[in-house]
Structures are given as structure tokens and as C-alpha cells.
Amino acid sequence: MDMTRFPTGVLCERARSWAALAPDGELSELERHLLDSHLVRCAACSRFSVEVAAIALELRHADLQPLPHLVSVPMWRRRQRFARIRTVGAAAAVALMALGIASRGPIAPTEHKPLKLPQITDFSDNVQGEDAQFRSLRHAGILDASRSPRHLPI
Numbered sequence: 001m002d003m004t005r006f007p008t009g010v011l012c013e014r015a016r017s018w019a020a021l022a023p024d025g026e027l028s029e030l031e032r033h034l035l036d037s038h039l040v041r042c043a044a045c046s047r048f049s050v051e052v053a054a055i056a057l058e059l060r061h062a063d064l065q066p067l068p069h070l071v072s073v074p075m076w077r078r079r080q081r082f083a084r085i086r087t088v089g090a091a092a093a094v095a096l097m098a099l100g101i102a103s104r105g106p107i108a109p110t111e112h113k114p115l116k117l118p119q120i121t122d123f124s125d126n127v128q129g130e131d132a133q134f135r136s137l138r139h140a141g142i143l144d145a146s147r148s149p150r151h152l153p154i
């Protein structure tokens with residue numbers, strides 16, 4: 001299978017990776033649906049999918065072949081020495097940070113910068129006056145009595 005004859009777009013590469021997983025049933029329902037919709041639109045990926053499925057099927061039905069020599073698979077084990085170094089390193093970092101914070105001491109009053117709060121305009125100066133005006137308008141029958149003055153359309 002010559003991989004250079006397939007398109008290199010992102011969608012095509014994703015589709016080919018899903019096509020390689022599909023024969024083993026490793027796709028989710030969404031991935032399967034997206035793959036199928038891409039294969040309808042892309043002849044190159046569709047051809048790739050058929051070839052991959054045929055190769056997978058052929059491999060499944062092929063007779064097992066004995067290896068010419070034994071193969072050993074190294075077992076990865078966490079080494080205790082490295083785990084201990086990491087633990088000691090983390091403890092040392094925490095100790096240095098605590099030492100740095102402790103050596104800093106309290107903030108002197110000269111370092112204290114006054115906190116500047118953002119200016120907010122207060123439009124609530126005459127709320128009581130406005131409420132009195134709305135009450136008088138309501139009382140005169142000009143405004144709907146069921147509506148609050150704060151719910152009036154602007």
C-alpha cells in the first residue's frame with residue numbers, strides 16, 4: 001500500500017486513521033458515522049479503507065508463524081531510586097518556597113500601595129424623587145398601576 005497516493009488533508013488523514021481502527025471495531029458510533037460520511041465523498045480514502053479492511057481480514061485468517069528466534073519484551077518498572085529523588089526534590093522545593101516567604105517578612109507600611117477602586121457613577125441620587133413622580137403618575141391614571149417603575153421600557 002503506497003501511502004503517497006492518498007490526500008494529505010486533515011479530514012482525509014483523520015478518516016484513514018479511523019479506517020485503520022474500524023476493522024477491529026475500535027470506533028465510536030460518532031466516529032463510525034463521520035468515517036462513513038467521509039468515505040462517501042472521498043474515493044481515495046474509500047479505497048484505503050477497503051484495502052486496510054482486506055489486509056486486516058487476511059492477517060486474521062493467516063496461520064501463525066513461528067519466530068526464528070525468541071523475542072524478549074523488557075518490563076518497565078518504576079525505579080525506587082528515581083521515585084525517591086522526585087519526592088526529595090518536591091520536598092526541597094516546598095521548603096525553599098516556605099523559606100522565601102518567611103524571609104520576606106511583613107509588608108512595611110511604606111510598601112503599602114493604596115488600592116484604587118474603579119470609579120462607578122451612581123445614578124441613584126434621586127430614586128425617591130423619581131418614585132414619588134411615578135406614584136403620582138400612577139395615581140393620576142397615566143401609568144399602568146400593575147407595572148413597577150423599574151420595569152418600564154426604556
Ligand SMILES: [Zn+2]
Binds near residue numbers: 007012015043044045
Ligand atoms: Zn479522504
